[in-house]
Amino acid sequence: MGKGRGFLLVALATLIFVSVPLFGQGTQRGFEFYTQYPALVISEGREVSLDVKLQNTGPIPEDVVLSVSGPEGWDARFETSSYPTLQIKSVHLLPGQEEPLTVRFKAKPPEGTPGGDYAFTLSAATEDGAIQHSIQVTVTLQAKAPQEEEQPEEVLQLLVDYPSLENAAGKDFTFTIQIKNQTDKDQMVELSGQVPLGWRAYFTPRWQQDTRITSIKVDAHGTENIRFVVTPPYMVEKGEYPVKFLAKAGEYQATLDLKAVVTGTYDLGLLSEAEVTGAGDTWNIKAVEGKERHFTLYLHNGLPSNPTSAPVTNIKFYATKPEGWEVKFEPDTVESLPPTMSPNDLGKVDVIITPPDRAIPGDYQITITASGQEAHASSQLRVTVGASMGWGWVGVGVVVVVVAALTGVFVRLGRR
Amino acid sequence: MRVVFWKELADYFGSKRFIILFFLILIVAGTSVYLACQSLRESPPQDSSYVYLRLFTQGSGGLPSFLSFLAFFGPLIGVLLGFDAVNSEFSRGTASRVLAQPIYRDSWINGKFLAGLATLALGLAGIILIILGLGLYALGFPPDGGELSRMFVFFLIGLVYLGFWLALGVLFSVVFRQAASSALASIAVWLFFTLFLYMVAGLIADQVAPVSPNSPAQVWAHHEEVRDMVLRFSPVALFEEATSAVLIPSYRGLGITTLLTRQDIPTNPLPLGQSLLIVWPQLVSLIALSSICFGISYVIFMRREIRSL
Numbered sequence: 023m024g025k026g027r028g029f030l031l032v033a034l035a036t037l038i039f040v041s042v043p044l045f046g047q048g049t050q051r052g053f054e055f056y057t058q059y060p061a062l063v064i065s066e067g068r069e070v071s072l073d074v075k076l077q078n079t080g081p082i083p084e085d086v087v088l089s090v091s092g093p094e095g096w097d098a099r100f101e102t103s104s105y106p107t108l109q110i111k112s113v114h115l116l117p118g119q120e121e122p123l124t125v126r127f128k129a130k131p132p133e134g135t136p137g138g139d140y141a142f143t144l145s146a147a148t149e150d151g152a153i154q155h156s157i158q159v160t161v162t163l164q165a166k167a168p169q170e171e172e173q174p175e176e177v178l179q180l181l182v183d184y185p186s187l188e189n190a191a192g193k194d195f196t197f198t199i200q201i202k203n204q205t206d207k208d209q210m211v212e213l214s215g216q217v218p219l220g221w222r223a224y225f226t227p228r229w230q231q232d233t234r235i236t237s238i239k240v241d242a243h244g245t246e247n248i249r250f251v252v253t254p255p256y257m258v259e260k261g262e263y264p265v266k267f268l269a270k271a272g273e274y275q276a277t278l279d280l281k282a283v284v285t286g287t288y289d290l291g292l293l294s295e296a297e298v299t300g301a302g303d304t305w306n307i308k309a310v311e312g313k314e315r316h317f318t319l320y321l322h323n324g325l326p327s328n329p330t331s332a333p334v335t336n337i338k339f340y341a342t343k344p345e346g347w348e349v350k351f352e353p354d355t356v357e358s359l360p361p362t363m364s365p366n367d368l369g370k371v372d373v374i375i376t377p378p379d380r381a382i383p384g385d386y387q388i389t390i391t392a393s394g395q396e397a398h399a400s401s402q403l404r405v406t407v408g409a410s411m412g413w414g415w416v417g418v419g420v421v422v423v424v425v426a427a428l429t430g431v432f433v434r435l436g437r438r
Numbered sequence: 439m440r441v442v443f444w445k446e447l448a449d450y451f452g453s454k455r456f457i458i459l460f461f462l463i464l465i466v467a468g469t470s471v472y473l474a475c476q477s478l479r480e481s482p483p484q485d486s487s488y489v490y491l492r493l494f495t496q497g498s499g500g501l502p503s504f505l506s507f508l509a510f511f512g513p514l515i516g517v518l519l520g521f522d523a524v525n526s527e528f529s530r531g532t533a534s535r536v537l538a539q540p541i542y543r544d545s546w547i548n549g550k551f552l553a554g555l556a557t558l559a560l561g562l563a564g565i566i567l568i569i570l571g572l573g574l575y576a577l578g579f580p581p582d583g584g585e586l587s588r589m590f591v592f593f594l595i596g597l598v599y600l601g602f603w604l605a606l607g608v609l610f611s612v613v614f615r616q617a618a619s620s621a622l623a624s625i626a627v628w629l630f631f632t633l634f635l636y637m638v639a640g641l642i643a644d645q646v647a648p649v650s651p652n653s654p655a656q657v658w659a660h661h662e663e664v665r666d667m668v669l670r671f672s673p674v675a676l677f678e679e680a681t682s683a684v685l686i687p688s689y690r691g692l693g694i695t696t697l698l699t700r701q702d703i704p705t706n707p708l709p710l711g712q713s714l715l716i717v718w719p720q721l722v723s724l725i726a727l728s729s730i731c732f733g734i735s736y737v738i739f740m741r742r743e744i745r746s747l
Contacts, residue, residue, distance in 0.1 A: 312579070379579050380577075380579045383578060384480070409579075413575075413578050417573065418571065420567060420568075420571030420574060421567075421568050421571035424564050424567040424571065428564050431451055431560065432451050
């Protein structure tokens, strides 16, 4: 314990002077009773603690009774200066001591005491009442200073390393928040979050991610890390969304402003007619050389089972094709493809494939690529080219004619 | 001579040999087209130009292409028609009777040779047309002018090649009195040129320009050259080289080592004229060989004393 925290600003109060020489103790009874700081300042809610000195100047030991008088309600008392402190009523002073004895005067203002000066009279008297001394002590009580007000209010401190996260709609935004307990007591902290309508939010401890919690105990002067997981719905527009984190300990509430930057999600995909309607062309089609072949290509942006949030715009089509082939898309650009929620949202493109006139019958591969501003997709189409029957019959005709001609020659010339 | 020609032609077509030849044509043409189409269908080439020519040159699954089939068995057909052309007439005793007619002696042998050549031409044309027809059926598009002209040139070269073997058969039929020995001699020559010369060429090349696996490219090229030089004594090799140039438009008549060491040579198809220029020596040699063969038999026949037995 220090010797009083307040600064000594006021002039020294009067000391009752004892007219006994310092080393003349052999002749007359007497003792000294004084304090170094007779006027002090305390702030509201704190306690007065003042060292008071006693020294025997006489030839014999003295029992000195201590008493105090002061304002009503103050818990004024004397205590020993050594630890542990004990309340005392009297002290026994031995003669011939070089160092004075120190006792501690303590006074605690009652709750709600207004600021101001309070006077205390500390009295010390020998048991027989022969010698009496008293000290006037003035205590100035200060109303709550602003910096001292804050400390008890800041029960919790919230820290976050990444207050702004970016992710796609429908994905988790995970904020890792540090909760610091700044009090001497363990705190049960209730967790809550303020998120835009329709968003999901939950809390987990940092290392147990499948345990969802609503409150957490933070030890005195301890720190706990929690994960604050926010999930915007798939359909949310892209943009910045404020998210508020609230931690409540008793009546104290701390908030933390966070930001979720939602980017759109896209997932462009290609489907064949058979995949959409269950009938029609698969990714394996037949074509005839030199003839146009129409293939209906369906585009989807996500699927109802895996929804997306933003449209894919400006989709253009390309085809990697064997030499001499012609692949046209009708239309060749899709301006915007909204997220696919139902079969009606599918984009429909007519692909016109023309194998060259001189395509050798067999299997060919065409890679169709749809490339939008945000996403692209490609799929492989297998085209089996069959020979056109027109020329096929000509070929058969040639063979028949040749065989017939050889037979004719044989028959004609064979007869002699 | 025309009379002899038609008589002989009728003789060829009326014989059982022609039936054998006829079925041989059908089978060869059918299988070669089928195999070629099969391999084309499995891996359609990116570039469909000159696809018809591939029908002649593309083998499949270890089976030879039509081209190598013709190179190997074409001689048999030619020899078959020629080996007893003259000596059978002697052995049957009809030679003096025919020559007693008011015809020139050379007309007789010319007519025989031309009739044989006509038969072969008809057969070869038949094969090519059947391949063309089956190709039309399988591919579904007609050949273009380049392909048709190359096929025609191929037909001519094939005819010259078959003509050489016919001339050889006629030569042996003039030289040997017995048809059997003529046939045996013809077959011996055929085997020598189609099989043994390839071994001999390898042996000679090994002796003249020995190579080891780590020899430089020049040594390999020299080895290759020597081997090719020896092989060019064989009309079979000449025919293969000549038709390669015609049927494979990108063929440049270069050995494999040259292609390996000179990578700046392009592989685009050449025009027909250029292709022919590359193999002009081979073509001339083939024509010369045929002419010489026939010339010798002609001279021998003309100087022969013909008596009725």
